[in-house]
Amino acid sequence: ALPVYPMKIGVISGKETAALQDILSTLKKRWPLAEVYLYYSLVQGNMAADQIVQRLLQADGDALDVLILARGGGSIEDLWPFNEERVARCIVQLKTPLIAGVGHETDITIADLVSDFRAPTPTGAAQAAVRDRSEVAMELNQLKIRAYNAMMKLSERQALQYKALADYPAWQNPDLLWQDAAVNLTMATHRLTVSASRIAKQRERLQTLTAALLADGALVQNNKREIWSKHNEILLQIRNRLGEKERYQMAKALSVLNALSPLAVMERGYAIPFKDDKVLKSVEAIAVGDILKLRLADGRLSASVLEKEKKHE
Incomplete structure (x- = not known):
């Protein structure tokens, strides 16, 4: 994937060629913040393929953000170095993303096919390498507006929340906080006092009832004891009144009952x-x-x- 905002760009192209001038002018116009590193190479002839490979490896070792491999249009023989196998293998092994802009839009080479991005022309390669600063500025302005609107909405929500807190009666009059607590404490104290008075009265009444029950209990015991004494006395008198005859009959009946038992x-x-x-x-x-x-x-x-x-x- 190509970097979005490259700051170091390497250009592999012929020296003082129209294609190189188009790339430099496009880069300067669209993204003047980037540093451009030039790697001159032959772009046609029998020695061109080896030199292109050397320049690609050199640029890949300089820790750049993106590379551009370009040359202007020409015949199929002029573009043949970009069809060489060693050039294609070198491009595949590069660590730095590569944009190929070789020839015109109708010219297609193997280097175009194995690169990370194929541009139709050298100018198109420069356009693919960097973004237009006017477009970036417009996007930044839109982001600025969105951020401002978001901050204003957030500020309005916070202001509403703070207003609700500020309108709370306790903040308007802080004395209400402890006054309410004091009133509640006074009422609770009064309720406790009333409850304590009721408990004291109930305890006094209970003591009175206990004393009365104890007194009544003693009276009942005395009455029972007196009744028992009277009944016992009556039984003794009845027993003494029984004569010898009655005692004999009773003894005889008891003997019969005992025999039948x-x-x-x-x-x-x-x-x-x-x-x-x-x-x-x-x-x-x-x-x-x-x-x-x-x-x-x-x-x-x-x-x-x-x-x-x-x-x-």
């Missing part, structure tokens, strides 16, 4: 079998291997059924 039976060595928390009444309700629970007079135990036998009448 299952506990009395178990005291004589019997046990009550249970299965699934139900009293077992028949051997049909169990199977060999079942686990039974036996209740004895002094406790319980578990037993496994090893054999069963039904009573035959």
